[in-house]
Amino acid sequence: MAKSPAERKQEQRARQATAGDKKLELVLDNQELEMLAQNCAGRRPGREPYELYEYITTLIRIDNAQLNQQVAELNKRNCGRCGDQLPVTECCFRGENACWLTRGWHELKLKIPS
Template structure:
Protein backbone atom coordinates (compact mmCIF):
# COMPACT_ATOMS: atom_id res chain seq x y z
CA UNK A 1 0.00 0.00 0.00
CA UNK A 2 1.42 3.45 -0.92
CA UNK A 3 2.41 5.83 1.83
CA UNK A 4 0.19 8.76 2.71
CA UNK A 5 1.49 12.31 2.20
CA UNK A 6 1.96 12.63 5.97
CA UNK A 7 4.01 9.42 6.05
CA UNK A 8 6.16 10.55 3.11
CA UNK A 9 6.77 13.90 4.81
CA UNK A 10 7.68 12.18 8.10
CA UNK A 11 10.12 9.93 6.22
CA UNK A 12 11.66 12.99 4.51
CA UNK A 13 12.10 14.74 7.88
CA UNK A 14 13.70 11.62 9.33
CA UNK A 15 16.18 11.43 6.40
CA UNK A 16 17.03 15.11 6.79
CA UNK A 17 17.53 14.75 10.54
CA UNK A 18 19.72 11.68 10.02
CA UNK A 19 21.90 13.62 7.56
CA UNK A 20 22.27 16.53 10.00
CA UNK A 21 20.10 18.98 8.10
CA UNK A 22 18.10 21.43 10.16
CA UNK A 23 15.31 23.67 9.00
CA UNK A 24 15.42 27.22 10.33
CA UNK A 25 12.81 29.93 10.24
CA UNK A 26 14.22 33.35 9.49
CA UNK A 27 12.38 36.63 10.06
CA UNK A 28 13.50 39.49 7.83
CA UNK A 29 12.05 42.94 7.34
CA UNK A 30 11.15 44.12 3.85
CA UNK A 31 14.43 46.02 3.44
CA UNK A 32 16.45 42.91 4.33
CA UNK A 33 14.42 40.77 1.91
CA UNK A 34 15.07 43.32 -0.85
CA UNK A 35 18.81 43.43 -0.08
CA UNK A 36 18.96 39.63 -0.06
CA UNK A 37 17.20 39.32 -3.42
CA UNK A 38 19.42 42.01 -4.95
CA UNK A 39 22.59 40.35 -3.64
CA UNK A 40 21.53 36.92 -4.86
CA UNK A 41 21.27 38.35 -8.37
CA UNK A 42 24.27 40.71 -8.18
CA UNK A 43 26.62 37.91 -7.12
CA UNK A 44 25.79 36.00 -10.34
CA UNK A 45 25.51 38.57 -13.13
CA UNK A 46 24.31 37.11 -16.40
CA UNK A 47 23.35 33.84 -14.70
CA UNK A 48 20.48 32.49 -12.66
CA UNK A 49 20.55 34.22 -9.24
CA UNK A 50 21.54 32.22 -6.19
CA UNK A 51 18.63 30.77 -4.28
CA UNK A 52 18.10 32.25 -0.83
CA UNK A 53 19.27 29.00 0.73
CA UNK A 54 22.46 28.87 -1.39
CA UNK A 55 23.31 32.48 -0.62
CA UNK A 56 22.76 32.24 3.14
CA UNK A 57 24.67 28.95 3.46
CA UNK A 58 27.59 30.44 1.52
CA UNK A 59 27.60 33.47 3.82
CA UNK A 60 27.75 31.15 6.83
CA UNK A 61 30.66 29.19 5.34
CA UNK A 62 32.47 32.40 4.33
CA UNK A 63 32.11 33.80 7.86
CA UNK A 64 33.31 30.51 9.38
CA UNK A 65 36.44 30.61 7.21
CA UNK A 66 37.12 34.25 8.08
CA UNK A 67 36.61 33.56 11.79
CA UNK A 68 38.96 30.56 11.70
CA UNK A 69 41.63 32.73 10.12
CA UNK A 70 41.04 35.48 12.68
CA UNK A 71 41.27 33.01 15.59
CA UNK A 72 44.49 31.61 14.11
CA UNK A 73 45.98 35.12 14.13
CA UNK A 74 44.74 35.75 17.68
CA UNK A 75 46.40 32.51 18.85
CA UNK A 76 49.77 34.09 18.09
CA UNK A 77 49.14 36.69 20.82
CA UNK A 78 48.81 36.57 24.59
CA UNK A 79 46.62 38.28 27.17
CA UNK A 80 48.32 41.41 28.49
CA UNK A 81 47.41 40.52 32.07
CA UNK A 82 47.61 36.74 32.56
CA UNK A 83 49.75 35.80 29.56
CA UNK A 84 47.33 33.12 28.34
CA UNK A 85 47.15 32.49 24.60
CA UNK A 86 44.26 34.27 22.89
CA UNK A 87 41.34 34.08 22.64
CA UNK A 88 40.74 33.91 26.39
CA UNK A 89 37.16 32.79 27.14
CA UNK A 90 37.31 33.42 30.86
CA UNK A 91 39.95 34.83 33.16
CA UNK A 92 40.15 35.71 36.85
CA UNK A 93 41.60 39.07 35.72
CA UNK A 94 38.51 39.93 33.64
CA UNK A 95 37.56 43.51 34.33
CA UNK A 96 41.18 44.67 34.36
CA UNK A 97 41.86 46.98 31.42
CA UNK A 98 44.94 44.93 30.42
CA UNK A 99 43.02 41.63 30.34
CA UNK A 100 41.95 40.53 26.86
CA UNK A 101 38.78 38.94 28.26
CA UNK A 102 37.56 42.40 29.31
CA UNK A 103 37.20 43.85 25.84
CA UNK A 104 38.89 41.40 23.47
CA UNK A 105 35.55 40.10 22.27
CA UNK A 106 35.31 43.33 20.30
CA UNK A 107 37.98 41.89 17.98
CA UNK A 108 35.85 38.85 17.11
CA UNK A 109 32.33 40.31 17.02
CA UNK A 110 30.50 40.76 13.74
CA UNK A 111 30.81 44.27 12.39
CA UNK A 112 28.71 46.03 9.81
CA UNK A 113 30.85 48.48 7.91
CA UNK A 114 29.24 51.30 5.95
Protein backbone atom coordinates (compact mmCIF):
# COMPACT_ATOMS: atom_id res chain seq x y z
CA MET A 1 0.00 0.00 0.00
CA ALA A 2 1.28 3.45 -0.90
CA LYS A 3 2.31 5.53 2.09
CA SER A 4 1.45 9.18 2.31
CA PRO A 5 4.26 11.67 2.92
CA ALA A 6 2.94 12.10 6.48
CA GLU A 7 3.02 8.35 7.07
CA ARG A 8 6.54 8.12 5.72
CA LYS A 9 7.71 10.96 7.98
CA GLN A 10 6.03 9.29 10.92
CA GLU A 11 7.78 6.03 10.07
CA GLN A 12 11.11 7.82 9.93
CA ARG A 13 10.56 9.38 13.34
CA ALA A 14 9.49 6.02 14.80
CA ARG A 15 12.60 4.42 13.36
CA GLN A 16 14.86 7.09 14.79
CA ALA A 17 13.30 6.65 18.20
CA THR A 18 13.91 2.89 18.28
CA ALA A 19 16.55 1.92 20.81
CA GLY A 20 19.39 -0.13 19.42
CA ASP A 21 19.35 1.50 16.01
CA LYS A 22 22.74 2.51 14.77
CA LYS A 23 23.47 5.87 13.32
CA LEU A 24 25.86 5.82 10.39
CA GLU A 25 27.79 8.68 8.94
CA LEU A 26 28.28 8.42 5.19
CA VAL A 27 30.81 10.39 3.22
CA LEU A 28 29.61 10.74 -0.36
CA ASP A 29 31.39 12.42 -3.24
CA ASN A 30 29.61 14.89 -5.50
CA GLN A 31 28.77 12.29 -8.09
CA GLU A 32 27.23 9.97 -5.49
CA LEU A 33 25.24 12.83 -4.00
CA GLU A 34 23.93 13.69 -7.44
CA MET A 35 23.01 10.05 -8.10
CA LEU A 36 21.29 9.85 -4.74
CA ALA A 37 19.15 12.92 -5.40
CA GLN A 38 18.43 11.73 -8.93
CA ASN A 39 17.36 8.26 -7.73
CA CYS A 40 15.27 9.45 -4.79
CA ALA A 41 13.24 11.57 -7.22
CA GLY A 42 13.52 9.30 -10.26
CA ARG A 43 12.04 6.28 -8.48
CA ARG A 44 8.94 8.22 -7.47
CA PRO A 45 7.96 10.17 -10.60
CA GLY A 46 5.24 12.71 -9.95
CA ARG A 47 5.43 12.01 -6.22
CA GLU A 48 7.41 13.22 -3.28
CA PRO A 49 10.96 11.82 -3.63
CA TYR A 50 12.18 9.11 -1.29
CA GLU A 51 13.76 10.41 1.87
CA LEU A 52 17.50 9.70 1.94
CA TYR A 53 17.19 7.30 4.89
CA GLU A 54 14.30 5.52 3.17
CA TYR A 55 16.23 5.09 -0.04
CA ILE A 56 19.36 3.73 1.66
CA THR A 57 17.56 1.45 4.12
CA THR A 58 15.42 0.03 1.31
CA LEU A 59 18.54 -0.67 -0.78
CA ILE A 60 19.97 -2.60 2.17
CA ARG A 61 16.78 -4.68 2.36
CA ILE A 62 16.74 -5.25 -1.40
CA ASP A 63 20.33 -6.44 -1.38
CA ASN A 64 19.69 -8.68 1.61
CA ALA A 65 16.76 -10.33 -0.18
CA GLN A 66 18.86 -10.73 -3.31
CA LEU A 67 21.80 -12.21 -1.39
CA ASN A 68 19.55 -14.69 0.43
CA GLN A 69 18.12 -15.75 -2.91
CA GLN A 70 21.58 -16.15 -4.46
CA VAL A 71 22.81 -18.18 -1.49
CA ALA A 72 19.72 -20.42 -1.69
CA GLU A 73 20.55 -21.05 -5.37
CA LEU A 74 24.21 -21.72 -4.57
CA ASN A 75 23.16 -24.18 -1.84
CA LYS A 76 21.95 -26.48 -4.64
CA ARG A 77 25.51 -26.78 -5.97
CA ASN A 78 28.77 -28.12 -4.61
CA CYS A 79 32.40 -27.16 -4.90
CA GLY A 80 33.97 -28.91 -7.87
CA ARG A 81 37.05 -29.74 -5.81
CA CYS A 82 36.07 -30.58 -2.23
CA GLY A 83 32.41 -31.32 -2.91
CA ASP A 84 31.19 -29.11 -0.07
CA GLN A 85 27.90 -27.30 -0.43
CA LEU A 86 28.23 -23.77 -1.83
CA PRO A 87 29.00 -21.13 -0.83
CA VAL A 88 32.23 -22.54 0.58
CA THR A 89 34.02 -20.15 2.96
CA GLU A 90 37.05 -22.29 3.76
CA CYS A 91 38.70 -24.91 1.61
CA CYS A 92 42.21 -26.34 1.65
CA PHE A 93 42.10 -26.38 -2.18
CA ARG A 94 41.58 -22.63 -2.38
CA GLY A 95 43.69 -21.30 -5.22
CA GLU A 96 43.12 -24.35 -7.40
CA ASN A 97 41.02 -23.74 -10.49
CA ALA A 98 38.46 -26.41 -9.61
CA CYS A 99 37.79 -24.93 -6.16
CA TRP A 100 34.78 -22.62 -5.99
CA LEU A 101 36.60 -20.31 -3.57
CA THR A 102 39.19 -19.41 -6.18
CA ARG A 103 36.78 -17.72 -8.62
CA GLY A 104 33.25 -18.73 -7.71
CA TRP A 105 32.92 -16.18 -4.94
CA HIS A 106 32.70 -13.47 -7.64
CA GLU A 107 29.11 -14.67 -8.12
CA LEU A 108 28.24 -13.11 -4.75
CA LYS A 109 30.18 -9.86 -4.80
CA LEU A 110 28.47 -6.55 -5.39
CA LYS A 111 28.41 -5.73 -9.07
CA ILE A 112 27.55 -2.48 -10.80
CA PRO A 113 25.74 -3.39 -14.03
CA SER A 114 27.55 -1.96 -17.05
